Each structure stands twice: as structure tokens, then as C-alpha cells.
Amino acid sequence: xxxxxxxxxxxxxxxxxxxxxxxxxxxxxxxxxxxxxxxxxxxxxxxxxxxxxxxxxxxxxxxxxxxxxxxxxxxxxxxxxxxxxxxxxxxxxxxxxxxxxxxxxxxxxxxxxxxxxxxxxxxxxxxxxxxxxxxxxxxxxxxxxxxxxxxxxxxxxxxxxxxxxxxxxxxxxxxxxxxxxxxxxxxxxxxxxxxxxxxxxxxx
Numbered sequence: 001x002x003x004x005x006x007x008x009x010x011x012x013x014x015x016x017x018x019x020x021x022x023x024x025x026x027x028x029x030x031x032x033x034x035x036x037x038x039x040x041x042x043x044x045x046x047x048x049x050x051x052x053x054x055x056x057x058x059x060x061x062x063x064x065x066x067x068x069x070x071x072x073x074x075x076x077x078x079x080x081x082x083x084x085x086x087x088x089x090x091x092x093x094x095x096x097x098x099x100x101x102x103x104x105x106x107x108x109x110x111x112x113x114x115x116x117x118x119x120x121x122x123x124x125x126x127x128x129x130x131x132x133x134x135x136x137x138x139x140x141x142x143x144x145x146x147x148x149x150x151x152x153x154x155x156x157x158x159x160x161x162x163x164x165x166x167x168x169x170x171x172x173x174x175x176x177x178x179x180x181x182x183x184x185x186x187x188x189x190x191x192x193x194x195x196x197x198x199x200x201x202x203x204x
Contacts, residue, residue: 015101017164018045018156019125025194027097027173030147031123035097039087039122040108044160046080047097052087054101087111096122109138116176125153128170139174145185147173153191 019027024047028034038051084090087098088107092115100108105126112124128148129135139146153171155164 013158015103016042016045016158017099017102018042018158018160019047019099020154020156020163021047022192022194023125023153023171024097026149026189026191027123027125027194029194029196030173030189031095031175033095035122036095037083037093037097039090039092039096039098040100042158042160043080043082044158045156047099049080050083051080052084052090053082055086091115092120092122094120094122096120097124098122099125102127106134106138109134109142112176113138113142116178119178121175121177124174124176125171126174128172140184141182142176143174143184144177144179144181145175145187147175147187147189149189149191151191 018041035048036050038046038048040054041047041051042053042057088104088111092111096115098108098112108124109126112122115122126139128146130140149170149172152169156162157164
């Protein structure tokens, strides 16, 4: 008998989950240098000082001010800056980071591969689903490497503060570089490899 695991998260919220800082620090450590542009973020969840925000976020918050839906509080980190809308149509820069909306994995993977072929490297945080069609079509033989952690990462709710616990899937970092590959490497690592980096930033 098949056992079905159903998600308890609202679909829209799942598309807007943010990367935890500990997870992001691991990504920076694995990548080897700081990320310069978060290509899919909201002011509450952006992990780089410069980021692209989705048109949905802009529309949602604009409409809330007119009373057309429940007001959603948000706050800007004053050191962060929106530098574009919709990462699927804006050009990316070298050293990009992407935690894509859950329902737009294919679209952002296609964009990531295109940007990599034009010379721009970066890294994505993705569900580890190596037997799915989107993974086989857009990760295998296209991404340079997949970094597999020793356990699951949790996420942040859209407010950028509340931790989302009980995530029922594992996540991996997927590296895209301009190099043409035939086989996408698997590289295991231990979570927490970026802790030293976080301590340095906190001390600064």
C-alpha cells in the first residue's frame, strides 16, 4: 500500500520560503567566495545586499495598501537594495545566488543554465529530487556539481524570521559554471561548514 505524504504548507507560502542564514553560510563556504546578487528574493528573505524581487511581491504589497487583501507587514534591511524585478527576465551577474520559488524550479534552472553558458557562475538551493523529470532534464549533465549535505536544512517563513520546521524534503546546493560538463559531480559535505564564516561576520 502506498503511503502518501502531504504537505501542510500553503502553496503560496511554500513558494516564498527563505534560506536560513546558517544554510546560506554553508553555501558561501562551498562556493568559495561571497555571492553578489540574490536573483529570487523578497526584502525579508534576501541573502545578498543586492537582489531581484518578484513582481508578485510588489503586487501583493501594493494591493494590501488599498485594502484589497490582508495587510502583510514587511521591513527592509537598510543595507539591502532592490536592483531589479523578476529574476527570470533580468540579466544575472557573476556570483549569483538563487533559492527559487518551489513551483518555478524549471524556469529558474533554465535561466541558471543559460546564464552559466554566458559566463556567469552561481549556486542554487534546490530540493534533492534526482529521479524527477525536472532534475534529469535540467541538472544532470548541465550543472557542474551537486553538494549533498549530511541532513536536511530547514527554511524561514516569508517574514524572514520565523523558522519553518518539519520540512519533508532534503535540499542540496547546485553549482553552475561556464564549464561544459558531461557528468554532474556529487560532493558530500557536513552542514555547519560555514559557521566560521558567520562568526567572522558577526565579529565585524
